[in-house]
Amino acid sequence: MAVLTFGSIALDTITMPSGKTHRNVPGGSCSYFIHSAHFYSPVRVVAAVGRDFPKKYLDGFRRCRADLAGLQVIPDGTTFRWEGTYLPDMNNRTTDSLSFGVLASFQPVVPASFQDSPTVFLACAIPAMQLRILSQMRGKPLVVCDTIEVYIRENRQDLDKVIRRSQGMIVNDSEARLLSGEDNLVATALGLLRKYRLEFLVLKKGEHGGILAYQNQAYPFPAYPLAKVADPTGAGDSFAGGLVATLDQAKKIDLKTLKKAILNATVVASFACEGVSLSRLSRVSLADCRERAKKFAQAVSLG
């Protein structure tokens, strides 16, 4: 058991509706994925940072027992940086500044010790880079991919190849609509499942939960109810971590496993939202996750 994750590691500067700014906190898909997936399966990281990336954040990854053999620390580069501001509803945000740094010229290499990973999560990245990861894998890993709107618009051919080589996909509502050209989200989820011959697709709707599409059926699920969201940054990547690691641990895909994966994913995503950056997620235990999962499964049961 092990999940290879390929994605970004960032230094985020996040301004909240209150006006408070949190500078250079750990961010990027990998950071959240590591801190959520490790509860359920070991994580192997392929990513890049600059020398400016604080050692204490790397120590945080190590406390999650992440294997960092695929983490390139580029001597003369700077870490990917994102600056954003949340609107009062805490669901929408503006990007105020982006600096790709080491990611601009990153050539990801999968270490030999990672090439037999049974599961691969391709967080959002340039589709050609995602394909480069897959080309370095041996065997037939379970591949789950994510993407964002810019690659759907501008790298569609490569992206289609990535999705066709994946068994599962995790996308949000606006990305899914853009991919399908369809308004209805249920039709979108089922249509993409069929079109790309995926084993499963999860369409995320943020605070509204999401839709699991599996074997031509749609299974809707709500999000964990939070009366206060401290910071939704990384909720989707944390969700992916809980989901993909649960599938890796189970070593199979069936409805029961997928639902357990959705449950774990929902729980770790909710913890991610309860603190700025990783401040809450990095402090919860597996027992905390299990307790919340049990209560949430009871709360959403309808009979």
Added chain:
Amino acid sequence: MAVLTFGSIALDTITMPSGKTHRNVPGGSCSYFIHSAHFYSPVRVVAAVGRDFPKKYLDGFRRCRADLAGLQVIPDGTTFRWEGTYLPDMNNRTTDSLSFGVLASFQPVVPASFQDSPTVFLACAIPAMQLRILSQMRGKPLVVCDTIEVYIRENRQDLDKVIRRSQGMIVNDSEARLLSGEDNLVATALGLLRKYRLEFLVLKKGEHGGILAYQNQAYPFPAYPLAKVADPTGAGDSFAGGLVATLDQAKKIDLKTLKKAILNATVVASFACEGVSLSRLSRVSLADCRERAKKFAQAVSLG
């Protein structure tokens, strides 16, 4: 067991994104409520129509065994009419024309035979009219109310009285936010529950399901997944019908009953959306409802 419902009966003219227009189809909160609630409990109607309201639609109400003793047919009046157009996403719509007709001067009277009804549903109406209904009731019925934004903005004092005299409330997300002045929907649902000392509140989110607030806890639930929505008009009133009638039948309010009510409500609302106006809802059977409820409860179960 019986639910008194006070609300509107309308003739709707609905234009779909395809451009197709359905003229003078039955609408209004009562019409949908009758056709959904009757599966679970007998319905008593307090409403008004004009002479122009087609007999075949009244026959439809009678087939639901609705007691129409409180239905005033105003000889020289016209039925409330609404004309609207759905946008391509089928979630948003424009109101193109409104004609209140008999509702402009309607003085609702609760017949003596209705005054002991154990349950009352106050569909959205001028709050003073909702209070007039309550003042005519004997005993201590279970009261569940609904409202819309215009009354929150313009009749707040009367509306507050209505809500304080209710045990339950069903509102949609935008109405709930306007009532609470709060963005977060979970905090909104829990805050309104506390503020108005309600036994329960259901915050509806359309295609995203909703949140049940009960005993200071939030229970999120998804909507039934529909890959094609024929007409969402009346989905909320159908939801209310399934919910309130289930509570009336159970004669108690506890978490298990509320969840069963949410399940029945979700199912009848989904049938309402599958046909224009009442075309689908009026053709399903209790067995159809039970079958869909069973499948849906299984689909949303997370463990």
